[in-house]
Amino acid sequence: VITCNENGKLAKNTVNDEKSLLLLMPPQTNDLGFAMTSSFTTMVLNAMAVFNINNIENFSSDVDKLSNSVNDFIENNIEKVTSLANEDFERIVYLGSSTSKGIARESALKVLELTAGKVNASYDTPLGFRHGPKSVVDDETVSVIYISNDEYTRKYDLDLAKEMLAHKKNDKVVIVGDNIEEDILNKADYVFNVENINYTVENEVLLPLQQIIFGQMLSFLKSVNLGITPDNPCPTGEVNRVVQGVILHELV
Structure with a gap:
């Protein structure tokens, strides 16, 4: 389980489950904004890291290259x-x-x-x-x-x-x-x-x-x-930053 919210139900329901591996992202990646951009990239990177665990030093070096490239792209x-x-x-x-x-x-x-x-x-x-x-x-x-x-x-x-x-x-x-x-x-x-x-x-x-x-x-x-607030583009609540109202039906 890869999640950026340590207080979410997903994390709480798996933290003590011996059949689950909970990977919590740094709290800074639990975006307050609607679009969850750093949440997305960090969780994707960590999923990749899991599959490169036997090559983690090289993968970490790759992430440094990626970070520098992204910084340059934004500036340029x-x-x-x-x-x-x-x-x-x-x-x-x-x-x-x-x-x-x-x-x-x-x-x-x-x-x-x-x-x-x-x-x-x-x-x-x-x-x-x-x-x-x-x-x-x-x-x-x-x-x-x-x-x-x-x-x-x-x-x-x-x-x-x-x-x-x-x-x-x-x-x-x-x-x-x-x-x-x-x-x-x-x-x-x-x-x-x-x-x-x-x-x-x-x-x-x-x-x-x-x-x-x-x-x-x-x-x-x-x-x-367009004059829309990026942190809350849907203030009327039809769409929410964290999905609401989902019922988890029991799998028989």
């Missing part, structure tokens, strides 16, 4: 992400392959939450998007493509980028990745460089945690742009 891109957040768009689509599909989903969730649904967000894989789902794109749409560092996988990511740029009208195409070829750099509306780090673990494992910083930044800044 805050103005450009702010500019994108100030664009007038009603839809956003996040696209990612392999491990980045999950981060595409998390990115879509964050912007949906922090804009109180005013920005309609969805996600898919680049290959899955190329047929019917691409119909969602209109002049009010931003399409974000997370580019893989895997040599084979990124070919499909870049193919979709080229296809969308070739048929682009007033919609926006955003590329988040490393070593993007000149033709795409010149045609995309925004390109955000994500450093390709030589991790000791499988490269594609930690890449999504570099990518999610972009999604978190854009969601927060778009919320501010």
Whole structure:
């Protein structure tokens, strides 16, 4: 059990259970804000650490590299992400392959939450998007493509980028990745460089945690742009920071 809230029922119900392993995150990660950003990244990192327990020193070194890369990304891109957040768009689509599909989903969730649904967000894989789902794109749409560092996988990511740029009208195409070829750099509306780090673990494992910083930044800044309070975008209570009203039915 990985949780950031030591006072939550999940932690209390498992702390003395001999069949359970409770991993409590640092209290600073129990976010007070609605979107639970550091809660998410810390719990994901700890899940990865569990599966790298026999290689923990190298994994810890990788996390230091990740942290430095993320700090640099924020400093180098805050103005450009702010500019994108100030664009007038009603839809956003996040696209990612392999491990980045999950981060595409998390990115879509964050912007949906922090804009109180005013920005309609969805996600898919680049290959899955190329047929019917691409119909969602209109002049009010931003399409974000997370580019893989895997040599084979990124070919499909870049193919979709080229296809969308070739048929682009007033919609926006955003590329988040490393070593993007000149033709795409010149045609995309925004390109955000994500450093390709030589991790000791499988490269594609930690890449999504570099990518999610972009999604978190854009969601927060778009919320501010729309005049919504990011810490409590739904003050009427239909949606809550901690899910309420869920009944745990007994499994017979």
